[in-house]
Amino acid sequence: MRVGIIGVGCSKFGVRDDVTLQELAFEAVKEAIEDAGISKEDIEMSVVGTAGTRSYELMPAVPINEYCGFTGKGPIRVEAACATGSAAVYTAYSTIKSGIADVVIAIGVEKMNEVDTPTSLAVGGRSGSYLWEFHQYGTTFPGYYAMHASAHMARYGTTEKQLAMVAVKNHRNAAKNPKAQFQKEITLEKALSSRYVAYPLRLFDCSAITDGSAAAILASEEKIKELGLKDQAVWIEGIGYSSDTANLSKRIDYVGLKATVEASRMAYKMAKIDDPVKQLDVAALHDCFTIAEIMAYEDLGFCKKGEGGKFIENGDSDFGGKIPVNTFGGLKAKGHPLGATGVGMVYEIVKQLRGEAGELQVDLKNYKGLTHNIGGTGHFGWVFILGV
């Protein structure tokens, strides 16, 4: 029995002081329900993905579900740091596959600009192991990814210019995406002259602090036939997951993420993907920092290890290239609201595979796409293959 996505929605990403967490979630939920053309009564379970470290609510899933009309149907919240959204989509998938429910909505939502408590200051910006890394050294996200960038530059000769080219591409795409936080192109010169946040990462190598929501409605094949929605369904053909050590001093190296390699291996096997570049039409990669997109090209097998810098430089990840990556602007320019990011990637790939991406539409040959969502610095890894 296959599981398909029958409706998707996404809020405008950005600084969303105009709405509460619940209202923000509803923007995506409403759009997903209208997109599916079903009634909210058809939905039997709601899974809420929210990292939640910046929320006032002890139990954010409850008020979110209540506001969206899913009281009685929302028994679970999931979290996998920045990969929280993918964990929510997975839980919706497995609920349907297990026969517990036929129609499930995965809601990803995050307000990151709301609370400024000691908690958000202390934990919001960090990754890694509390005991061994944060407490002792205070390392935060830009610092960790700067270590990755430095290692990649040292071993493979990756350049600051190549890093900046990822930002330029993703901002160029985001400029055409009405949902994006930064609908503005940047030049290579601007990126390369922006200040360092953590060497070698400059301001434009970093994703920002974003509020946003996304939703995906999944259903069993049987239910999809019953609802007459077979023509609009996008199927989940592959799922891969992995996780890695919280103690970065235990990592073998810093030039890639093992969680990406392992998660993609699992997803490729399930979806029978031998050559991702040839078999996939489009991909949404986890570019929380520009180096992360370059490492992902390699770890996902889009190119050989060490050739990620050339991949962006050659335009291989751009429209018309080998495989267009982050056509919607990526985390870098569309934004990265933790819980919403993974569901938002599914939203973007579904739109592409249905040919509804407008100005940002890629050529469809195989009608297959990929999402790649990382929590922390590879602490969590999720890869989905979607297809029609």
Added chain:
Amino acid sequence: MRVGIIGVGCSKFGVRDDVTLQELAFEAVKEAIEDAGISKEDIEMSVVGTAGTRSYELMPAVPINEYCGFTGKGPIRVEAACATGSAAVYTAYSTIKSGIADVVIAIGVEKMNEVDTPTSLAVGGRSGSYLWEFHQYGTTFPGYYAMHASAHMARYGTTEKQLAMVAVKNHRNAAKNPKAQFQKEITLEKALSSRYVAYPLRLFDCSAITDGSAAAILASEEKIKELGLKDQAVWIEGIGYSSDTANLSKRIDYVGLKATVEASRMAYKMAKIDDPVKQLDVAALHDCFTIAEIMAYEDLGFCKKGEGGKFIENGDSDFGGKIPVNTFGGLKAKGHPLGATGVGMVYEIVKQLRGEAGELQVDLKNYKGLTHNIGGTGHFGWVFILGV
């Protein structure tokens, strides 16, 4: 394809200043692996349930999995407030049923005595809606359940003595449970003369602040046969879930929990339970406060609405009664470490159904038991039916 539980483990519950969160989790994981008689390499996925509002770790699932040897296998953390443990067991179940993995461990763990930050002070003791209840009125858990108790007493004549009898029974059982936080009997006089925490709830009507962990290893029927573990498997025969409004002023009444009614209805249907008292041998109910156990008797259909007080008074929930409830001491006396509670209930019912509960063993006729786990004050509700 059925899903069975092949191994369970549980730490000593109590104030566990002697261990870190990771070490605490490992106590249950080690016992579960030894109980199953498998190798940790047989386990393909780990699901961590931890509410986590009192933890230093931003991503507690990662260091927990790492310490327990599940690096690479732990892509998800789940949360459903005090029902977090049940959400973890459910996610393990659905992962297996969906064919993603054959052997999954559900780990529930909570350290509640560790952190004393503004976060824990502000949110740790409360439930309900931040906007409408906490921010305005500051209501905390004892206050909410006191409202339930008052309503139940007013409508049905339930007495403080009947409330206290729940505490006396559960402490009597906990006295024989080496894992319990309070291995000490109390008298009815002692309970009834303890100070009020929130009228009509006295000190001995409330569960305490507990650290603890529990683990359950689930596997597919096929894998169980392959491993030669069919004789020790306890099957998950029914699953029910529900959720309710975060705004208690919207509840129809305070004499029961709709989430319990709805979750049990779903689980009973799946497990073909028409008469729970006749068909079940034992039950673990969510007695965070004594009134909660009395309401659960009624909401689960063990007796009619309003007769829960008489049910405890008549000894119907005691050994030799209609259906022994909380034979292990319940949340009240074994303890209530949020993330561990639901998995701990599964641990206790599995031990009973395998005839391994020692001094606390019930008579087995149907070889079926129930777990009932509530998040908040019925914000989340989970019911499982286990059987052999």
